[in-house]
Amino acid sequence: MDVLSETITAIRTGDPTCGMFARHAPWGRGYPRVPGTGFHVVLRGSCWLIPPAGDPIALATGDVILMPRGAEHALVDSLGSVVTERAHLGEPREILGPGARSELLCGAYELGRQRSHPLLDELPEFVHLPAHPDRNPALRGVVEILAAEMARPRVGTDAAIPPLLEAMVLFALRAWFEAQGPARSGWAAAFTDPAVIAALRAMHGAPERAWTVPELGALAGVSRATLTRRFAATVGEPPLSYLTRWRMLTAARLLRETETPLASVARRVGYQSEFAFAKAFKREYGLAPGQYRRKDDAPAVVAV
Structure with a gap:
């Protein structure tokens, strides 16, 4: 069971969206907060990302930057340029001019934020992955395919874009966690701790099972106390608290995406009683499962 992929799938809502735009210097473009993960890929030229607080981030050709929680920001061709436009639907994708040309692929990956996940919560507001010829070949490859499809749409492009965007976000997150090196805490450490990842895979793979910490510890090859300590230090909460979180995220996805009867949803996330499931779900989401x-959770319209 791939914990990273399962996590993103569980909190995803709808299909990701993206668009390309080209500007000639000078230019400045503002981006509002979005309900999910935003991203930019610099296909040509360079620019600066201006966060609401903190230092500007220089972006060069091939760089990828994620906003895991959809943070507000601006892009400018140089630090002296003024923001004169806001990302909105219907705007021209290209504006000609005498200055240097920049081309960017921008988009958003909608996530259900009613119940968060610590994997995304611990990421910085801006995850910058600079281009490097010897690093992240999978990420570079999917970016190149995306750019080609967007630049010259053909038969099948509409169907190809959503899975390519999903792969790009997953590869970017994987690259970020791998770049953290040896870590003692957080999800970067969880992914490299054999005991913790074994427990996570077990819970993700069978959320319906009535797991106990001794069972998870035995499966992971460590004592109950060791697993509890290492799990809390990396994931941020005890194993059974995380199990409840994962069950509720899984249930929410099933309710959003399927017509599975409520009693079946309850059993698939470890509740033999529909009443007990409804009570637990309402405690987390503020609504009964049927409600x-x-x-009406129509996806928000996101300008890219």
Whole structure:
């Protein structure tokens, strides 16, 4: 069970969106906060990302930057340029001019934020992955395919874009965690701790099972106390607290994406009683499962 992929799948809502735009210096473009993970890929030229607080981030050709929580920001061709436009639907994708040309692929990956996940919560507001010829070949490859499809749409492009965007976000997150090197805490450490990742895979693979910490410890090859200590230090909460979180995220996805009967959803996330499941779900989401399913959760329109 791939914990990173399972996590993103569980909190995803709808399909990712993206668009290309080209500007000639001078230019400045503002981006509002979005309900999910935003991203930019510099296909040609260079620019600066201006965060609401903190230092500007220089972006060069091939760089990828993620906003895991959709942070507000601006892009400018140089630090002296003024923001004169806001990302919005219907705007021209290319504006000609005498200055240096920049081309960017921008988009958003919608996530259900009613119940968060610590994997994304611990990431910085801006995850910058500079281009490097010897690093992240998978990420570079999917970016090149995306750029080609966007620059010259053909038969099948509409179907190809969403899975390519999903792969790009997953590869970017994987690259970020791998770049952290040896870590003592956080999800970067969880992914490299054999005992913790074994427990996570077990819970992700069978959320319906009535796991106990001794069972998870035996499966991971460590004592109950050792697993509890290492799990809390990396994941940020005890194993059974995380199990409840994962069950609720899984249930929410099933309610959003399927017509599975409520009793079946309850059993698939470890509750033999539909009443007990409904009570636990309402405690986390503020709505009974049936209300959550009927709620109009139309995806927000995101300008890219």
